[in-house]
Amino acid sequence: MREYTAAPSPLDIPMKLHERLAALASSGIVTLVLDxxxxxxxxxxxxxxKLWKVASLEELSSRDLSDMSAAARTRLAGYVARLREGQTAEETWTVYPGGEPVPLRAFFSGVELDDGRLGLLIQALRVEDTAQVALARSVEALRHASSMVTxxxxxxxxxxxxxxxxxxxxxxxxxxxxxxxPAVAVALLEAASRGEVASREAAVRTAQGERWHLVEARQVPDPVTGERAVLVQHVDETERRAAERTAEAQARFAAELADALETVQRQQQEILTLSAPILEVATGTLALPVIGALDGPRSEEIAxxxxxxxxxxxxxxxxxDLTGAATAxxxxxEHIAQLVRSxxxxxxxxxxxxxPPALAQAFAEIGADLSGVMMLRSLRDGIRASAPAGVQLNARHPMT
Structure with a gap:
């Protein structure tokens, strides 16, 4: 016998999205499905x-909404999470068809798309009441605020x-x-319950990692139930604190560097005083024994x-006295010749x-004019030559 396969019943064929929503096609309530x-x-x-001022579904579907704000994306993600749990959502939105703002009271529910994914079924009513329009503006401003409000x-x-x-x-x-x-949260709520406006700067855990927030809490009435509620605002202060810490560290480093430079300069002065002491060997006669190198900065300091x-x-x-001079x-x-002229x-x-012989040769090479300057072998000879006849000389303590 020939076997026949029964044709599938129309009830067994899944209905397309537009077929399932056909009853809403002529509804006066704005109805849309968003992927x-x-x-x-x-x-x-x-x-x-009509709301979006387009002539066909194809024209509406061709519009790319990927440039929507981060706040709007966050709200949509929240709706999807609720709908997956079988919940619905209701909020006020402001849309801008043709660049003109239109406040809407929107109701969100889940709908299965033709490919099995979850879509958003949106039904919306225009907000015409003046008070509701003002409320919509306030809500919209809150949603786009960079401060975190709870x-x-x-x-x-x-x-x-x-x-x-x-x-x-x-x-x-x-x-x-x-x-x-967590004690910070307890302190904020307790202060707010006493009618205080509490403010704390605290470390918080966020999706971006640990941050520093300035947190303010105050008691307000719940606009829905009239019961006591607490309005909390967070402002991210992480960058400011980091900048302050950097400025403080730079200030400390600058102060430490200044102290170090002052110490080095003081030590250099002490070393210079020891390596080139000015000795008073008699009334009106000073001796300067030079020890070590005579580079430019040191020569200028000695002079x-x-x-x-x-x-x-x-x-x-x-x-x-150049007996101990290490530079020739x-x-x-030239530095010595200039000092002599001064x-x-x-x-x-x-x-x-x-x-020293090498320094004598250097004097000759530069053609230093030392005429009229007494040149002697030793400091002892110089002291004797400087003294007036009959005056006995005694070396005294170095001058500071």
């Missing part, structure tokens, strides 16, 4: 097309989170769980100290002693 993943409208009734009941359970708070802490997270130290001492002590004779360059020879301009008689 929350691809952010495109998949269906709209005549009222929906309304809590008296026990600390979240009644409302704006999108910024949802992005930071997620939906349904306990208030105390936001804080690294400044010696010329100051000449004026201060009214010295008539200066003995420059043309530059060192001493003579001050009316002081210079005597140079202990010139």
């Amino acid at each position: 929350p993943e691809r952010l495109r409208f998949l269906w709209a009734n005549a009222s929906g097309l 309304l809590l009941d008296a026990q600390g359970n979240a009644l409302l989170d704006n999108p910024a708070a949802l992005r930071a802490f997620g939906e349904g997270a306990p208030f105390a769980g936001r804080f690294v130290d 400044a100290r010696l010329l100051h001492a000449v004026v201060e002590r009214t010295a008539r004779c200066i003995i420059l 360059t043309a530059g060192a020879a 001493l003579r301009l001050l009316g002081t008689r210079p005597i140079v002693t202990g010139v």
